[in-house]
Amino acid sequence: MSTAITTEARTAPATYIPSAETLGTVLAPGARPPRPSALSASVTFGWRAMLKIKHVPEQLFDVTAFPIIMTLMFTYLFGGALAGSTTEYLQFLLPGIMVTSVVMITMYTGVGLNTDIEKGVFDRFRTLPVWRPSALVGMIFGDVLRYVLAATVILTVGLILGFRPGGGAVGVLAGIGLLVVFSFAFSWVWTMFGLILRSEKSVMGVSMLVLFPLTFLSNVFVEPTTMPGWLQAFVNVNPITHLVAAVRSVMAGSPDAGAITWVLASSAVFVAVFGALTMYRYNRK
Amino acid sequence: MRKRTTGLAIEATSLVKSFGATRALDGIDLQVPEGMVYGLLGPNGAGKTTAVRVLATLLRPDHGQARVFGHDVVREADVVRSRVSLTGQYASVDEDLTGMENLVLLGRLLGHRKPAARERAEQLLSAFGLSDAADRQVKKYSGGMRRRLDIAASILNTPDLLFLDEPTSGLDPRSRSQVWDIVRAVVGHGTTVLLTTQYLDEADRLSGRIAVVDHGRVIAEGTPGELKSSIGAGTVHLRLRDPQQRPEAERVLAHALGELVQQEADPVLVTARVSGHGTDVEASEQAARALAELALAGIVIDDFSLGQPSLDEVFLALTDRPAVPANTDPATTDPANHEMEVAA
Ligand SMILES: Nc1ncnc2c1ncn2[C@@H]1O[C@H](COP(=O)(O)OP(=O)(O)OP(=O)(O)O)[C@@H](O)[C@H]1O
C-alpha cells in the first residue's frame, strides 16, 4: 500500500486536478462504433490472455516443465520393460504422452477461470454488449497457445530422444492440430466446473479425479488388448483412447479415418453440451 | 425496441433477491429520473450492491421487475447493456494489465478499431491524470488512481446511465473530491448516474435525489433537502467546561432547537439535533441562536460545532419510529410516514 502511494507521489508530482474542459472533451459523445463481431470480441479476449502471459510469464512453467518430466519419466520407466528398448517404446508412447500432458493442462482453464471470475473485472465484461461467450472463448484461445507450446516442447524432447514419426512434418502438425482441436473442446468441461465449484482447490480436485482415470485407463501406455475385458470396455469408449489412436495414426503417416471422425465428433459434442452448460452458469453467476 | 419516454432512467418495482436465507433485496422500489445523480444511501449489507447488480443485468431478481430506459433488465438485457456501464465496488479493471491495456481492451470490445481505441485510451488517461501511469500494471496503482481508471473505463463510450458503487470508499479526502468533480462532469454531460454511498454528505453534495436503503428496502426517498428536513438539518455538538452545567445546557438547547437532546456517556458532551425544516441556512441560524442563548445562560463552552447528521443519525431518525419494524409485511406498514415520495 505505502509503496503504491510513494510511487504515485514520485511519478506524478503535480496533484491531479480534474478540469472541466479536459473532462468535457472526453465526455463529448463521439459516434459509437458498431458492436464487434463474435470472433473479433473473442480474439480481443484472447489478446487479454496473451497480455496476462506477458505480465506473468511464470505461468508458463506448468506447460513446459510438466510435459518434459512426463515424457522423460514414462519413456525410461516403461520403455525397457514394455517394448524392449526406450527408442522403440518412444515411437508408440510419444503421441500418447503428448495427448496426456496437453489434456492434463486443460484443467488450468477451469482453475484460471475460477480465480479470474471472482475479480471485479468480470462484472465489467458481463455488462458489455458483446457476444456473451466471447470472454470465455477468448480465455480458451489463450489456453490454446499453451497447448501448442506444451505439444512443441514434448515433440522437441521426443525428437532428441529418438522419436522418428513416419508421417513427417505434415503428419506431426496434423496430429498436434487434432490434439489442439480436442483440447479446445474439452476445456469447456473445466469452464463449467470453474463456474460451479467454489474454490480453486476444489476445481483442481475434481479435475484430477476426472483426468487420472481418463488418461491412464486408455491406450496411452499399453495396447488395450493386454487388459481384462471389463477394462477394455471402458478403454474403448474413453474419448482419450480415440484421440490417441487418431494422433498416433496421423503422426505415423497412416491416418485412421474412424478415429479422426470420432475425435471431431466428440469435440463437437463437448463444445455443444459443456459450452451450453457453461454459458448457463455464466449468465446466472 | 424503442425506449418508452417516461423520463425515467430506472424504474424498479418490488425487486426481491435472496441469497439463501438472506434477503438482500426485500421489495425495493426505485424511480430514477434521467439526467441526474441519484444517491442510494445505506449502511453495510443494506443491499446497495445487490440492487446495482440487478439493474446492471448481472443478477436476476427473484421477484419484481426493473426497467432501464424502458427496457426490461432480464428480457432485454442486451439493449440495457448497450446503454449502461458499471464501476463496481471492487475494482472492475484488470489488475495484471496496465492502465493503457485495460482501456484499449475495452475500446476494442466496444467496437473501436485498434488505432481509435488507442487514441481514445490516451485521451482518457490524460483527462484523468493517468498519462504517467499508462504503462504501469494497475496492481501498482494507488487506490485513487485505480478508481479514476475504473471510471475512465466506464465512460469509454459515454454511457446513458453509469452505476458507481461506492466510488469513494477507502479514498483519502483529496482523491474523494477528485472523484466528486468527475461525477459532476459526467452528469453535466447528460449521463444519469446511480451512485451508492455510505456517506450522507457525499449523497447530499452530489445527488439530485436520494433513496435511503436498509435491509433491502427503501425507507426514505426525496431530494437531499426533503430528506434532511425530515430528519433534522444537522447536529450540534457541545463540549462544556463544567459538567455541573449539563442539565442547564440541555434545557437551553432543547428550548432553542425545539427538541431532541441526545444523551452522551461523556458528562461534558451534549449533542442535539437541529430540527430546522429545510435549508442549511436555517440550521445555521438555529444553531447560532442556541449558542447565544447558552452564552446568556452563563454556560461556558469549550467547543461548539454544527455538522450534518451522520448516516447513523439518519438511521436512528428513520428507523427509530415504530411504524417500520424490521420484518413487517410491506402491505401492513405505512411507508408514507417515511417516504417523502412514495414510489407507485
Ligand atoms: N453472492 C452473495 N451470496 C450470499 N450473500 C450475499 C451475496 N451478495 C450479497 N449477499 C448478502 O446480501 C446482503 C446485501 O449485500 P450487499 O452487498 O448488496 O450490501 P451493500 O449495501 O452493498 O453493502 P456494503 O456497503 O457492505 O457494500 C448482505 O447481507 C450480504 O451478506
Ligand SMILES: [Mg+2]
Ligand atoms: Mg456494496
